[in-house]
Amino acid sequence: MKTILYIEDDQEIGSWVKGDLEDRGFQVIWLTSGDQAVEFVERANLVILDVMLPGLDGFTVGQRLKKSAPDTPILMLSARTSVDDKLQGLQFADDYVTKPFHPDELVARVDVLFRRYGQSLSNELSLGHVKVYFSENRMVDERTGEELILTGKQHQIFMYFLRHPNQILTKEQIYEAVWGEPYLEGDKTLMVHIRHLREKLELDPSEPTIIETIRGLGYRVKQ
Template structure:
């Protein structure tokens, strides 16, 4: 399966150049013109790496990496015209895995993408694998498997399922889930969590309409059965 690279940059000509070189190197490429478009894509797609500009409308690069949080399942390379040392330090401290300046050499970008992918993730994670029933959470590589087959999950789906697998039997309130996964105040009830839970059930349940793994606790939230 081709590795997917998400290019997040508000300049279409720069995305076109990056896409050409990355496609020629065997990568599948997705594009977003700002951080909000990137978040929308990540709700539908699982990617291997993100190339991220900083100065963009709506949601900029620094805001986006903060929204993604520490449990994102892919590395990030900043590609920006902001060349001050403090910008580089901030980007790396926020969790960036590399930082390139514009203007840039597309061949060097491809080389850096390959290098970051080779070393991701860095280090070992304590309790790398957690199992519950036929589901296995691989914390080191940030994947989840069902019956040994890797699930194709979006970022939010991965974070949700990870949360459940790590604490089977625990009942999570909707507020708790929303504020942890979406990192925003849970002000009013909407269908966001329900939609994501429904999509997860389609991927892990034998009968999604009669779920046995992720159960709804009426008026409270959700829990994963312990097996």
């Protein structure tokens, strides 16, 4: 069952949307403000976020969520229809729906995001001896059956690779997606994390076959 983190302060709308999503088979975590959103986002496969919230506005909450969980898609909801508002939301959100909306449209947009991120939400993937269970958010060494435990940043980096299969990713792309900050030339932070990641995943970290180095360009994970 896919879990949606739903952030909406309007009790009537929130109750209606939550009930409709649950009737369609989703598990819903409903918050009426964004104050605790970061604490719950790791439990969710997708976020539906209203712009007009008490306290922190939806744009601020969305930016924090994307920084904390860059692999989790965000769908913005707003009564605002101006192009500037939409562009501001789409700087971090994956889709933007204006109110009022029909529940079928909302679920159709949700389904599109799940398909776009589908591999990292519901499927299994084998990379050599490493088996990835996306829906369970875990990895196993198939030779031994032992679970491979990654740190938060290691997990975010690896999931970013898996969302972009067979694509050569630059250090700048990876760093800015995971840390949410501009990459500074000469910063070794990402290289250190990838080295530790390889030590956990590769049969021979000195000759990596899962996370390949493409000399002069960046890194790639083939699927």
